[in-house]
Amino acid sequence: MxxxxxxxxxxxxxxxxxxxxxxxxxxxxxxxxxxxxxxxxxxxxxxxxxxxxxxxxxxxxxxxxxxxxxxxxxxxxxxxxxxxxxxxxxxxxxxxxxxxxxxxxxxxxxxxxxxxxxxxxxxxxxxxxxxxxxxxxxxxxxCAALTAWSALVEQGNVGPGDRVLVLGSGGVSVFALQIARMLGAEVIATSSSEEKRSRLEELGAAATINYAQTPKWSKEVRRLTGGRGVDHVVEVGGSGTLEESLRSVRTGGAVSVIGVLSGISSPLNIIPILMQHLRLQGILVxxxxxxxxxxxxxxxxxxxxxxxxxxxxxxxxxxxxxxxxxxxxxxxxxxxxx
Ligand SMILES: NC(=O)c1ccc[n+]([C@@H]2O[C@H](COP(=O)([O-])OP(=O)(O)OC[C@H]3O[C@@H](n4cnc5c(N)ncnc54)[C@H](OP(=O)(O)O)[C@@H]3O)[C@@H](O)[C@H]2O)c1
Incomplete structure (x- = not known):
């Protein structure tokens, strides 16, 4: 064998x-x-x-x-x-x-x-x-599909009309896009590639942002949501993206902490978490x-x-x-x- x-x-x-x-x-x-x-x-x-x-x-x-x-x-x-x-x-x-x-x-x-x-x-x-x-x-x-499912359904309680942010176009994020659409939620997706942005839009993302060209992408997320922020972030980036994810989520919203694509540790300003009543939920598949x-x-x-x-x-x-x-x-x- x-x-x-x-x-x-x-x-x-x-x-x-x-x-x-x-x-x-x-x-x-x-x-x-x-x-x-x-x-x-x-x-x-x-x-x-x-x-x-x-x-x-x-x-x-x-x-x-x-x-x-x-x-x-x-x-x-x-x-x-x-x-x-x-x-x-x-x-x-x-x-x-x-x-x-x-x-x-x-x-x-x-x-x-x-x-x-x-x-x-x-x-x-x-x-x-x-x-x-x-x-x-x-x-x-x-692994990839169940992680996205656990984040959005088992823990996230995402439903119709909610807004979900997914980061990049890897395995977990594309499943998160598909599952969020299945639940009737609107999706904003980020990618470093213009070609992949088009593909993510074909797959159902309402809007996409090039995070390489727009390093402060939370501002664009806020603009796209009329200043409110998204209800849920599927956070796969880790230390390089968590701060922007926290700035992208609405008051009382949730961030599923899943991945470490850009690293595992960096100083973090915890003020937005408490002042805006945010929920950070770790997910292990x-x-x-x-x-x-x-x-x-x-x-x-x-x-x-x-x-x-x-x-x-x-x-x-x-x-x-x-x-x-x-x-x-x-x-x-x-x-x-x-
Ligand atoms: N906690 C869990 O249960 C669990 C389960 C599965 C995976 N994970 C973790 O989740 C992460 C994603 O896993 P995966 O298998 O889906 O990875 P993957 O398929 O390798 O994802 C690669 C994509 O991620 C995007 N990316 C890379 N760096 C980024 C950044 N700084 N900001 C935004 N997007 C970035 C890129 O998208 P573009 O090319 O579009 O820019 C890249 O193509 C990993 O850290 C993995 O360990 C955790």
Missing amino acids: RVFEIQENFGLENLKMSDRGKPKPGPGQAVVAVRAVSLNYRDLMMIRGHYNPRQPLPLIPCSDGVGEVVALGEGVTRLEVGQRVAGAFSQSWIGGPPDAGKLKMTLGGPIDGMLAEEICLDAEGLVPVPEYLSDTEASCLP GSREGFEHMNRAFEMHRIRPVIDRVFGFEESVEAFRYFERGSHLGKVCISLVD
Whole structure:
């Protein structure tokens, strides 16, 4: 069974193909023949050793993947052989509010991820995916889509007529745009690329801002909202964008703190948070029940993940090199079947 693993040292140059024995399911487990994987910024951080420098190696990276159940262990009743499933990001977070235990067992670090021909997981950590989606489309759901869903629906309570700001055109942000539109909200999106701005408008953004040309983009967000500010910001930028995000949100509004694309720490003026009664909500992907709920909504609204490019399994390192350049819009995938 072929896998890609980060071997003795971190770094993309150390992501190598190797052979591991075929997994056999123990009681309560299922073996999945992986058909497609999608890449997340977290995977890149994990490979570089920036996510957790103490992560034991070797590690099979990638949180997101979909495949077919090929073997079941004793006692498994919730799945069938032949069913198409995705791995839940937090393997032990089935539902309810998170706690330390539920957030420990995450795919693609600390436990082995999906960039393998086969994976053996607890059956409780697998989720059937909607049939109308292709394998690559379905592989985008577990991390990027669920994060956007948790921010806007499970935590955000976003509804019709609300205004949502999404930052950049990566995986989480494009899903946030699609989900916000599905909920009847209006979306303002930022991007550093004029070409991507047009595409984001085609995807339903009411207005877009070039954050590279307009570094104080919160002023433009305020102008576009008649001075009020947006109801919700899907904040994926981190230290380089949080201050502008706080200036973009209305009094009493919410900022979902999700990503660190521009860094993890910088001095922060906390006055607007208290004076304007803002809510900052950290998000770590979401639960299996949240994933199942999202799948039902996607199925009803026929939401299709936006895929920028698909690579073959042997091209996995190239796929990461392409992904780290940041020229993609939406998701970059790896197919193990075509
Ligand atoms: N907390 C969680 O549960 C969770 C889950 C998933 C992801 N994340 C985090 O969320 C972030 C996004 O992840 P992803 O996988 O969606 O990333 P991604 O696909 O790699 O996003 C790349 C895009 O982000 C945009 N970007 C980069 N720097 C930016 C900046 N300073 N301001 C605004 N946009 C910027 C760029 O868009 P343009 O080219 O359009 O400028 C770039 O193309 C990462 O930090 C990731 O670790 C967190």
